Amino acid sequence: MGNRRRVVERRKTKPAVVGGMIAVVVVGAGFGAYALYGGGAAADDGTGSTSASADHKHVKTGPLSAAEVDTAAHGFLTAWQQGKVPQAAAVTSDVNAATALLTGYTKDAHITGVTLTEGTRTGDKVPFSVKGTVSYKGTSKPLAYRSSLTVVRNKATGKPQVDWHSAVVHPDLKDGDTLVTGESGTPPVKAYDRDGGELTTAKYPSLGPVLDGLREKYGKIAGGKAGVELRVVRGKESGKAKLSDKTLLALSEGTPGKVKTTLSPTLEAAAEQQVAGKPRSSVVVMRPSTGEILAVANNSHGFNVAFQGSLAPGSTMKVVTSTMLFEKDLVHPNDSHPCPKTYKLAGWTFHNDAGSEIKKGTFKLSFGASCNNAFIDFSPKLSNSDLTREAQQVYGLGLNNWAIGVPSFDGSVPVQSGAQMGASLIGQGGVRMNPLNMASVSSTVAAGSFHQPYLVSPSVDNRTLAKAARTMSSTTQAELKDVMSYTARYGTAAKAMAGLGSGCGAKTGSAEVDGQEKPNGWFTAYCGDLAASGVVQAGGHGGDTAGPIVAALLRMGG
Template sequence: MTDVAPLTSPDRRPTRKGPRVVVAVGLTLALAAGIGYAADLGPFDPGPPIPDPEAIKQARAFLADWEAGHISRAAAQTSSPEQAERVLNSFTAGLDISKPTLTPGATTVGDDGTVTVAFTAKMPVTELGTWTYRSALPVRKQDDGVWKVNWELSLVHPNLSSTEKFRLEREDTSGPEINDRNGDALSSETSPSLGPLIPQIARGSGAGPRGAVQLVDRASGEVKGTEASFGKKSARPADRPVSTTLDTTWQSAAEKAVASEADGKDTALVALRIDNGEILAVANSPSSGFNRAVSGTYAPGSTWKIVTTSALLLGDAVAPSDVVDCPKYLTVGKRFQNVEASEHRGATFRKDFTASCNTAFISLRDKVGDGELGDVARKYFGVGQKWDVGIPSYDGSVPVPRDQTEKAASMIGQGRVQANPLIMASVTATAVSGTFHQPTLTGGTDDATATTPLPREIVAQLRELMRATVTDGTASVLADLPGEVGAKTGTAEVSDDAPNNGWFVAHRGNVAVACVVEKGVTGGASAGPVVRSLLDAVPDAPS
């Protein structure tokens, strides 16, 4: 007990001073240990310094202004505005670069407090391709406390300096002639939608233009290195034309249809052969710029019910004669409704399909697994697999729903389901033939897809439902056309304050067609006349 006596006297209670001393000593030891651990990156390591949000904000603002072409505003956010403006204006001179894309990346903090924001630059070089490189922005706090991009030439590109710059060299090669399936020459003069596609077709065939961005000495012009190369040497003779699957008759009719029947709205259309996936026509309005028909990303709306119906029929979850009520509204996390709040009480599933009843389809969501729509789309329709069309394409996405609300939306082609006219023309062709054929624009492309044919009885039911949609449903705009025409309409929500996109898919003979009209409100009223115009002008697919 003698060891305790100094702290606990036998003739009095312990005072509060004792414990205070013990705690203080313990805390001191713990702090000392913590400092030791921190020095050795032990359990008390605070981690890397956290960058000031204002520094990151300044870097992102600089990149956004540079990307948008607001050069003076971007330069004003640097430590040397005059020099920055001069360099940013001259950097792309002679390089034929259109609008760049500048994407911020990782952020680090240096020992001197400099915040460095990495970024990726994508510089589109006209008719050649995209020059992609990585650089970084140093951001420092100025004497007045404001963060600025610390100007230096290397932030524009790591190899840009006071002695070296960039130069674009194009090889003197004339583009090849691009022909349709019959050997007739195609041109943007007669088919405006093909203007952006022809260079892509040429590049895809290995016969496109070639060139390079080179690093050169500012004084002598001596080449110091090659930053990016475009195009490739081709074994194809220079005077040998590139053949495509396009058909001038179909292409001309498609161009006329999107120009005359879409009321000036942005529109895209694809027509292809059902038996082999060969693309007969690709039309966009406006014709210049982005190829929304093949590379667009849209919610397909109720045209996607072709895939949803396939999943339900494959799982024996419903039959066309089954009664599936179609109320005006159905709430699954949010309120869903039919177009114009229509309803069909006591409707059969056949009626639900032909009237495009959203609430009926959503009510069947528990009949399919959460990932089943995506599985069916991929396995039977090739959607989401990698397609080799002959030009850049977007091949669709059907993610597993994150919740029941999103699953409900997926049943009617909303949520995160994405497609475009090429995909939906292919979906239509697969539904009515039973076999997926990878779409192609140039023929002879690689096909890495793997799909399973739809059962014959499912194909027969899909064909009957699509035919009934023309004779008795929302696709009646095609009812007086000759032949066994089948179709499906679609209305796809974009946002709460924007008009819906209108969709329409159809098949006749050996041709499947898909069309989207942005802000078209309803598919039958907007995209329907476009498809009708095309099918009315061209009787059948070429042999």
């Protein structure tokens, strides 16, 4: 089979043996183990090694040969195309899951006339294209998309098999999701920006997940009428990740309802442009005085990292940590406070970036330089739950009660002890955030109190927005603005924030990730009545990566 493109066709001839290998995989109704693996106790695959013997004492191991990958892939795709679900599922790593999804492909999704065309194999991965027809109650539309599969060796039998995931059937499927064609339970919606312009993925490419979320939330109350469509219905795991159902093909459009959002057309367009140039980047802009979300954009147009990401925020978390330290009267911006090169806590040795230290300086200097150990050395004076309480009570984080209008992750600051508690103070350990959360942190500093971010006005559906248990004192707010302003003018954020004036504050962050060469770069800032935060995953230092994205949007005002 080599690397040639070919269309899987039904063959009625018996397999021809060429050089000891099976050249044709499918043999009508006789498709099975013999067709895939040559039958017999030990079949030669052209490599000189043998597969498992009849008594399974000798199980083949090692990398798959090209012939094994081609044979397994071709066999699976041929059986699927011919509607032979048991045979197709039998050569996967999860027979039950494959059987259920492939059965539903015809029964529930109503997809017929399937043609599968293999592309060029790369190692153990085989891409393929899918063409078929979706038919429902007299209405039909063609369907076409691309997918891929990976072949692995079964550890028990030594035989090659398709590594089963739902994404093999369609790339938009997560494991546990299903495909369904029928009258949609949720009418479509048309979403509009704050000025009345329609929001589309053609105009704003990364808004796909947001528009899906708006339909799921408001479709039934926005005045629309449901149409007929092929859609992804999310399963348990996708539900936990707050992924919305997704329309793949509309057979009849239905009548969309209308939903107005808080997005600014100029800021949204600028945000899309900013993330387009930086892989794995995400950004959120909001208004501190109200909580309105003015822009959201992701370089990747699939998962909405900006709203639903769960990432260690690195040193941007020091804003929350500093709030706690100021309120507890443990330190204040101009207090003398060294930042040692290393600090030992519960068996861990913490280091500063590039092995730096500040022997004589103020806490404000350490904040501006993002010197880690100036924060971690407060650990003995703190209880395990202090940071968690601060994040929840003042910043509204980690309570899972934000209602922004679409699915979101509200941050997490778990109670931890020992070295992990120390790591939490600098945004590592178990702390998890996304740009929405960190934009809200800067927004809270700018406004002096927490205003839950929202994308759709609560008046649309009479929902209740989350509130913080308490408000920071005016003294604490002034101290936070002092250290963040210093950072924006003279510290690690100065380069990105250059020229933005005195009414701005910022904090950079770099979050180390196991197995990742470069850290995730974070940046959070405010200017007047705008606040924003961004992340560039595996980008490096936040001041150099996420900083320019955030600063460019703050320069637009609004």
